[in-house]
Amino acid sequence: MTDVVLDGVDKVYPGGQVAVRNVRLRINDGELFVLLGPSGCGKSTILRMIAGLEEITSGVLWLNGAVANELSPRDRNVAMVFQEGALYPHRTVKGNMMFPLEVLGDDRAEATAKVVELARALGINTMIDRLPRTLSGGQRQRAAIGRALIREPSLFLMDEPLSSLDAGLRTELRVEIAALVRSSGTTTVYVTHDQVEAMTMADxxxxxxxxxxEDVGTPEQIYQDPATVFTAAFLSSPPINLLQATLWGVEGEGLLLDLGPQRLSIPWDDPRASSMIxxxxxxVIVGIRPDTLAPIAAGSPAAPGTVLSGQVRALEFHGHEWLAYAEVGIPTVDANEVGGIKKPDEPEPEQIGLVGRLRALLGRSAVVDEPAPEGHAGHHRRSDLVFRIASGNRPNRGDHVALCVDLERVLxxxxxxxxxxPVQR
Known part of the structure; x- marks a missing residue:
């Protein structure tokens, strides 16, 4: 067992490409820790630096209290599972799982017993004599996980092991993987771009x-109390509503969120008021998750400053619920255009709108009549407010709706x- 500490770790590739910047992170002994982010964010690079497959440019990596920067991959006692499993094609499932034990020189009878026991736990005991090419994608990944687990490493590293599988199989395997690594007590670092995997698996x-x-914490902490607008948007399905506003403190009224054509009001006795003022x-950017909006029945009373209204533009049926999109006339924000690190050689995007981009791609004039957006309003984004409705109880397209906002959950x-x-961690 081991804990992992990255202390100010950087990774810079030849040519000056910075992949990882000043990462300070502690992964506790026995923890299932998930690195989450979009493609190219550096999560797999961090995993490979922990494994010793990438050199650390600067900073210190500690494994179980000892500096590991110069340790070879073999001396780190880590096991790694890749996206495609990477099984030996000429070896059976049993042969693949036996290989690490053969290298260690374990007794063959004892090794065989361990393979059979682990294969049963993984649900592949009936196919241990088959070659990888005869297995399904899920079966190959189970075999790859078994090969990694069987040597009882001190650290288990998994690089998007489920991304190539279909949705149903991903759901099944993520439950099995989480149960297996927790039962083994092995410290596990798991890389994914899938927020559902991260939220359901991670300690x-x-x-x-x-x-x-951007943020570190339990799934509940990061979802309920995100440190940045990027985190709030990335961990949000359906997408969080991000609205432009100006914040005003009004004596006798409270904190006024001026959204242009509409307003919300937070009372002075709200515990967040002292920070907001x-x-x-x-x-400011106002984050409102779809489940914090509730349609108000016609004629029902609502407290002043707690309601947003608009016209239903689109509806999506999701079986157990409907998602509705209401045009509210409030400028929206694209989280990808806020904060972050701007590349030195990255040109400023032309504010020509979606029509202009299409015309440019088609070789026509990119000059259009639509005005350039202001601030962080995405020129490709409509001023829609997304909200959820229980199945069987929905408005129609074109209906006017009034939505009560749960102000205590507004970000x-x-x-x-x-x-x-303040963010609580």
Missing amino acids: RMAVLRDGVL SHHGKH LFGADGRRVT
């Missing part, structure tokens, strides 16, 4: 963007994308 998790840590007169971010109110 704790880290969200990365452009090689930088520091942004008086500033532009507020500064223009730099960081939370305005």
Whole structure:
């Protein structure tokens, strides 16, 4: 068993490409820790540096209290599972799982017994004499996981092991993987871009963007109390509503969130008010998850400053619920355009709108009449508010709706994308 500490770790490739920037992270002994983020955010690079497959440019890696920067992969006692399993094609399932024990010189009878026992736990005991090419994708991944687990490593590393499988199999295997690694007590670092995998499997998790840590905590902490607007948006399905606003402190009324054509009001006795008032007169980003919005029946009373209204533009049926999109006339925000690290050689995007981009791609004039957006409003985003409705109880397209906002669950971010109110960890 082991714990992992990354202390100010950087990875810079030849040519100056920075993959990982000043990562400070502790992974506790026996923990199932997930590295989550979009493609190219540096999560697999961190995994490979822990394994010793990538050199660390600067900073220190500690494994179980000892500096490991110069240790060879063999001396780190780690086992790794890749996206495609990487089984030996000429060996059977049994042969693949036996291989690490053969290298260690274990007794063959004892090794065979361990293979059979683990194969049964993985549900592949009836196919241990088959070659990898005769197995399904899920069966191959089970065999690869078995080969990694059987040597009882001190650290288990998994690099998107389920990404090539279909949705049903991913659901089944993520439950099995989580149960297996927890029962073994082995410290596990799991890389994925899938927020559902991360939320359902992790003891704790880290969200990365452009090689930088955005947030670290339990899945519940990061979902309910995200540190940045990027984290709030990345861990959100259906997507969180991100709205532009200006924050005003109004004596006798409270904190006013001026959304342009509409307003919300947070009372002075709200525990967040003392932090929010520091942004008086500033532009902020208001985060409202779809499940914090509730349609109000016609004629029903609602407290002033708690309602947003609009016209239903689109509906999506999801079986157990409907998702509705209401045009509210409030400028929206694209989380990918807020905060983060700007590449030095990255040109400013032309604010020509979607029509202009299409015309440019088709070789026509990119000059269009639509105005350039202001602030962080995505020029490809409509001013829709997404909300959830229980199945069988929905408005129709074109209907006017009034939506009550649960103000206690509203998230507020500064223009730099960081939370305005303190984040509890």
